[in-house]
Amino acid sequence: ALASGYHNQPEMTQEKFKPSFLDETKTLFRTGDLGKQTAPGIIEFMGRKDNQVKVNGYRIDPGEIEYQLTRYAPIERAIVLPVQVNNQTQLSAYCQTDKTLEIAEIRELLAKFLPVYMIPSYFIFLKQFPLTRHGKLDLHSLRELRETGKSLVNSNYVAPRNYLESNLVSIWEKILSKHPIGIFDNFFEIGGHSLLLSRVVTRVHKELNVSVKLADFFKVPTIAGLATLISQTQYNYREPIPAIPPQKSYPM
DSSP: OOOSSOTTOHHHHHHHEEEOSSOTTSEEEOOSEEEEEEETTEEEEEEESSSOEEETTEEEOHHHHHHHHHTSTTOOEEEEEEEEETTEEEEEEEEEOSSOOOHHHHHHHHHTTSOGGGSOSEEEEESSOOBOTTSSBOHHHHHHHHHHGGGGSOOSOOOOOSHHHHHHHHHHHHHHTOSOOOTTOOGGGGTOOHHHHHHHHHHHHHHHOOOOOHHHHHHOOSHHHHHHHHHHHOTTOOOOOOOOOOOOOOOO
């Protein structure tokens, strides 16, 4: 289902569509993917020639995210890398800054300029990026820092305190396949990402009959914060009245 070229753009067509080495009468489209032919009709995927990564089915250029991060004055430099978490590719942002920053504020800022699937799941703040002995950026050390960053997640489990928090926890646990989830656990730091976030929003609306915006999650990515937001803004939301247990009757 690929076109034979770009409409009214012959130079780009010539750049991206090359004569086929399999059939001179046809052309091949230069996708930017790298591969090698291991057998007739079989091509083994080797990765990307450029810096694009594929996350949850979307092609993403980390450079676009890095640019938006560095527009935020306290961040001097930013690197965004794909990381593997529970056999899924997610984005981790490494920000060079000497300030104390709020992740929720950065996520909210990015949401104004980027689609939700391009907002990193993890943020690591460094005063200086690690370098190799040759003075180049040490990407391997950066990825290891993401593993260390897990210790920043609130490890003190706090159980839900009311009906709304209990239902939100149940929804998160089903979608994230994680148990238990405390009310102060950060959605993005316990494995959440953009596609799962959309499922949570849909499930919350279906089961609790309340509307939650994707942007709300960047402001309050915890059960406790989300429950407070719903209680304060959803005027049609009411806690269900507990059923009165039937009274036992005794023969007189």
